[in-house]
Amino acid sequence: MNIYDIRRFGTVLFFVVSITVVVVFVLVSNSLVADLSAQERERMQIWADATKQIADIGQNPDAPDVSPENLEFLFGIIEQNHTIPVLLTDDEGNILLHRNFDLPEDVDSLTPWIISPANESYLRGKLASLEKRANVIHIIISPDNLQHLYYDDSKLLRRLSYYPYIQLLVMLAFIAIVYFAVNSTRKAEQNKVWVGLSKETAHQLGTPISSLMAWTELLRSTGTDEEMVREMDKDISRLSMIASRFSKIGSRPNMEREDLNDVVARATGYMQTRISSRISLTTNLSTHPLPVDISAPLFEWVMENLIKNAVDAMEGSGSIDVTTSTEGNRACVTVTDTGKGIPRKNHKTVFNPGFTTKKRGWGLGLALAKRIVEQYHRGRIFVAWSEPSRGTTFRIELPLQRP
Secondary structure, rough: HHHHHHHHHHHHHHHHHHHHHHHHHHHHHHHHHHHHHHHHHHHHHHHHHHHHHHHHHHHOOOOOOOOHHHHHHHHHEEEEEEEOEEEEEEOOOEEEEHHHHHHHHOOOOOOOOOOOOOHHHHHHHHHHHHHOOOOOEEEEEEOOOEEEEEEEHHHHHHHHHEEEEEEEEHHHHHHHHHHHHHHHHHHHHHHHHHHHHHHEEEHHHHHHHHHHHHHHHHHHOOOOOOOHHHHHHHHHHHHHHHHHHHHOOOOOOEEEEEEEHHHHHHHHHHHHOOOOOEEEEEOOOOOOEEEEEEEEEHHHHHHHHHHHHHHHOOOOEEEEEEEEEOOOOOOEEEEEOOOOOHHHHHHHHOOOOOOOOOOOOOOOHHHHHHHHHHHHOOOEEEEEEEOOOEEEEEEEEEEEEOO
16 A cells, blocks of 8 residues: 555545544534423423413312412413413414514513514414424313413524534534645645755756766767767756756746747657657647747656656557647647556546656656646646556646737
């Protein structure tokens, strides 16, 4: 298991644990809401029992168990409900009592039993809504006197019922913020490592490049084949250019308007004489100019890297096809090889720093190519097609400019 498989597993584990925690919190909150709802129903049952006993006392005031203390206790139960909205109706739907509703008009304290038309309309609407729910207790005063106690959730219960969903959103937002913060920090650290490594590489290449230049001058002075020395000079110049590119990583490159066909032709022309004769490298350039804002040295390096990877993937023989074209407002370059292919699960991870299938590779080439194409050229690079044992197509898309 490589580092990216481990990271992918860690990300999945993080989200699984986070979602599990969120679900547990929501379930616990819902359980608390359910317990509070059950307690409110018990209170309403006691309220209904007190109402029935008061009605029984009204029908039989001379009963031996009737005392002022009992009446005071029963009325206290009725009066102490300051939170749960209740509606008491008879069997014909007439409103006998109401409590704890936010009425549109104030109730006259001297005649609380008189309901104004506005309040009547409001309470009728509430009654119609409550009749559709299970929050009702039937009170049998007598065989021919049936009353119905409708009650709504208290404000506290209503607020708590929304709390699990608010909690869910807050926790999901927190998880997302933590994930993106950690991800951004990791990318920032990677960028610092990239810049430091690139500049150090450029610095280390400086001395051997100078030595190689001196050796070519010595070879030229000793009468060595001039054609061979010229080819060596080309490679040394190329190496100097690569060192210069590495030294400039981290700073914005100079972008110039050029025909993408010319840049691709230079890169493929250079690579043509530096790959095995058993590998066929063909270039199919667009018949129309493809003007783009481009850093030619950096983009040529991207093309060389893709071609080198294609050569490595074919292990000695095969064909590479480089094509330029347009699609809408984008200039496109495709590099297709007949190599061993890339598994679908690695189509994105091949661009991650350190990912490589080579025994001695660093896994930096495609990561640098992606940085150059996407950050500097505002384009895209991706695996357009790949099948095991058949080959791979890399595609680059750049914004097409007006001539």
